[in-house]
Amino acid sequence: MARRALILVEGHSRIGLLYVKAAQRLGVHPITLSADPARYEYLAAEGSEAIRVDTDNLDALIRECSRLRATYDIAGITGFAGDDELIYATVGELCRYFGLPGPNPASIERCCNKFTQRQILAEAGVPMPAYRLAANAAEVESAAAQIGLPVVLKPVLGSGSIGVRLCRNVDDLAEHATYLLSGRHIWRSSLRILVEEFAQGPHYSADIMGNEVIGIEAAEFGPPPHFIFREYTHPAPLTDEEYRRIADVSLSCLQALGLGWGPSFVEFRWTKRGPVVIEVNPRIAGGANPQLVQLAYGVDLVTEHIKLVVGEAWDLRKRHSQTAGARFLIADRDGTLDWISGDSQAAALPGVVEVELYAKSKTPIVRKGDYRDRIGHVVAASLNRAPIAAILERAVDLVSWSITPFPTPGEQEQSEAPPPAPAVVTLRNS
Structure with a gap:
């Protein structure tokens, strides 16, 4: 009998290893198809099978999966969005081609386009920030004037807060619009920008499997103008009524977008109007989130x-109830990471579940204003909510690092200049 295999399209720096290990526990052989398998260090570390293939080419993926079927019983196909959420739509196409369970690719594509998503949700009466679509600097300026500053500028396609920035004044607006329209940002489509009202209030997100809300977390961001998540807490400190309202709106989003198969998560801000939807994501949340859900409720999202x-x-039955939290370590400057230490001491604290450092000594740090600026995290769990923030704070305080700024052009020229010629000393006979 052929060995059962799980095809993973691309990998994921944070949760990819969870999928590999969960598949192995379930007795399914994981095979990763990637344009560059070397990007994912865990594949080599685990000795997990990986095949190089152009994952932007559906026909190439179909050919590779067809070849693998000669050796394996392909039990299922899934994948990871990474910086390109449309990969998950490709996964849906593959599942349809091979007659396997999977997401609706058309629904995924509609959801991944932030403007289309907004239009569909608006038609369904879902509460959202005001928004406009812009294709050039003049349209950005006009949209911001109609909505009113401050506004958030973001690419129509993308994830991980890449290219997302809060613009409080016209100078911020012009600077970031120029950046997004300059081509320095990586785009998969034409240069289009979503201009949105800045919805102010606490941030929450609902983790969903199928049509069941597993839990709602609270999140905090690092300093503006960027939107880099600094801390997560599961479950969020909500009243029963607040929880119900967020859960109801979440499920309304899935219904409107034609989702509801597999994992998803919906992000909110709780404003004066109540919960307004910031974004619907048709996939499992990355980072430490699956681990927090498992610690808080006993539900292993990856395995399920x-x-x-x-x-x-x-x-999806909840097996226990406790509080779990994660705090991220975020680089505070550009430069060379000289050293980072204290993770062992932090990991030894009561309540700390995991300390992971992403960056190694002598690594160049170039901040991008998104999730890639994080250099590590601490995860903790407790039976009571109150100690979580204190546990995370104590753990983070034990981790320290040093970043030496890159030399300025003048300093660089000086360091590259040849050393001065040694002085010539002439010895004379008396």
Whole structure:
């Protein structure tokens, strides 16, 4: 009998290893198809099978999966969005071609286009910030004038807060619009920008499997103008009524967008109007989120997702209730990371579940204003909510690092200049 295999389209720096290990526990052989398997260090570390293939080419993926079927029983296909959420739509196309369970690719594509998503949700009466679509600097300026500053500028396609910035005045607006329209940002489509009202209030997100809300987390950002998540807490400190309102709006979003198969998460701001939708994501959340859900509720989102993918019955029953939180370490300047230490001491603290450092000594740090600026995280869990923030604070305080700024052009020229010629000393006979 052929060995059962799970095809993973691309990988993921934070949760890819979770999928590889969960598949192995379920007795399914994971095979990663990637344009560059070397990007994902865990593949080599685990000795996990990986094949180089152009993952932007659906026909190439179909050919590779067809070749693999000669050796394996392909039980399921899934993948990771990474910086390109449309990969998940490609996963849906592959599943349809091979008659396997999977997401609706048309729904995924509609959801991944932030402007189309906004239009669909608006038609369904979902509460959202005011928004406009812009294709050039003049349209950005006009949209911001109609909405009123401050506004948020973001690419129509993308994830991980890449290219997303708060613009408080016309100078911020002009600077970031120029950046997004200059081509320095990586685009998959034409240069289009979403201009949105800055919805102010606490940030929450609902983790969903199928049509069931597993939990709602609270999140905090680092300093503006960027939107880099600094801390997560599961469950969020909500009243029963607040929880119900967020859960109801979340499920309304899925219905409007034609989602509801597999994992998704919906982001909110709680404003004077109540919960307004910032974004619907048709995939499992990355980072530390799956781990927090498991610690808080006893639901392993990754394992249950794989069960769905390979046609097995999932189990979303909550097995316990405690508080789990994560704090991210964020680089505070550009330069060379001289050293980073203290992770062992932090990991030894009571309540700390994990300390992971992403960056190594002598690594160049170039901040981008998105999730890639994070250089590590601390995860903690507690039976009570109150100690979580204190546990995370104590742990983070034990981790320290040093970043030496890159030399300025003048300093660089000086360092590259040849050393002065040694002085010539002439010895004379008396």
